[in-house]
Amino acid sequence: MNFIPVNVPLLNGNELKYLTECIETGWISSEGPFISRFEDEFSKYIGMAYGIAVSNGSAALDVAIKALGITKGDEVIMPSFTIISPAQSLVTVDAIPVLVDNDPLTWNMDVQAIEKKITSKTKAILIVHIYGLPVDLNPILDLAKKYNLKIIEDAAEMHGQTYNGQKCGSFGDISIFSFYPNKHITTGEGGMILTNNTDLSERCKKLRNLCFEPDGPRFVHHEIGWNYRMTNLQAALGVAQLEQIDAFLIRKREIGKFYHENLAFLESKGFQLPTVKTAYADNIYWVFGMLAPSPLEKEKIVDALSKNKIATRPFFWCMHEQPVFEKMGLFSGESYPVGEKMARNGFYLPSGLGITNEELFRVVAVIKNVFK
Known part of the structure; x- marks a missing residue:
């Protein structure tokens, strides 16, 4: 009797071909042609202007939150029921997660509970789409407009899902995806940040790369970032997976x-x-x-x-x-x-x-x- 894991990824497309290309050309690190190709093709698929590939979905949240300028004492509304990553990314910048309960039918955050949690300290609503259905987005987008709040859209589990015909991950001021092996498409580990904002995109690129200054001396740093880069090998997997x-x-x-x-x-x-x-x-x-x-x-x-x-x-x-x-x-x-x-x-x-x-x-x- 064979063991049935909870998840087995499907790698039966061009994965081996593209990985072999990486090895044969020597482009195996965080530089290489598959990275920009994956960023461009995935952002286009979702319907966003810019894609920033990173090492995993949690890294994507870290970068997204810091790029938005969320900092000590800022409140961000999010569901209590979710993986720890969104709350962890908030508390590590000394922001305050403000929780709401979940809807019993969709298992997503209860959108009717959000408005009463908004205060003068609220800076954003962190949407997390759970398990298979998206959050009911329109009421949240209305609240964000009413109170001038940012939307962080955690679409880690929503590759290809739509809300009223529009791709999940295209609604946030900044959105994130995960490419862990249990996701619809995988890069082994890996994540992506999406935005339509040019300045946010450039900020995210800087933060994922140790905050190297694009126009300054290479090893002189003026702020703290992370080494959250995706490798060309991972991106090659992502390109092959996205094709399917x-x-x-x-x-x-x-x-x-x-x-x-x-x-x-x-x-x-x-x-x-x-x-x-x-x-x-x-x-x-x-x-x-x-x-x-x-x-x-x-x-x-x-x-x-x-x-x-x-x-x-x-x-x-x-x-x-x-x-x-x-x-x-x-x-x-x-x-x-x-x-x-x-x-x-x-x-x-x-x-x-x-x-x-x-x-x-x-x-x-x-x-x-x-x-x-």
Whole structure:
């Protein structure tokens, strides 16, 4: 019985050809033709003017936040339920994450809860699209205009997803993507910052490259940046992956449809499957997540799958319950019931692009056996 990982990337296009080209030409570091090609092609695909390739999605957030001038004491509104990266990038510049709960149907931030969190210290709203459906953007864009706030759009999980027909990642003053192996397209590790603002673009390029001065002596620095550069090898993978993204999106939705059709019986047992569509988007199924009616019911399925060599992943843990932030005195006494339930009861099934139909049937068979 073979092991089924929670994710297997699909590398069956021009990846080997382009990587071989890097090796044969010697362009393997953070200089080389694939970097600018990937930046140009990805930004054009999303519909933004500038792309700045970086080493990972968390690095993209670091650079984006600093490029916007967010600093000590500034407040940024974001969801409590998400990966730690957005909050981490904020606290490392001494900014203050201000949390809102999540919507129980889409699993994204509750847009109706944002306005009452806006104060004179609020500088931005950090949107994080979660798991497969985008945040309902129009109400947030209206708030940003009303209160003169910046939009940071974390579209790390949303390659190819749209909101009312427009690509996610094209709505922010600055937007970020991740290319970790579990994303729709991967560079192994890697990330991208997108913006339509020329000055922001140049600022991001400087920050990712140790703040070398473009017109000054090479090793004289006037401020602190990072070495967050992407390599030509990574960018070569990204170019090859982007060539296949339309097929990848079709396959992801096939996987989602298969699970929906074969696991619909779980809804009568109190489980919540992903919302298939909203008025503004069809689910892209970055992962196929489920909410169990209780942690015990969750563990019944997770344990059964594990015993049959099938991996799962728990959902994210809320920011207001992260021990590291509790030690810092953040979010004391705050509660976000929807996010807390998702964190405790949620998990997702193997749904990477490399999963076979045979493996999908095996996952379903094990789950059905739990409820015989």
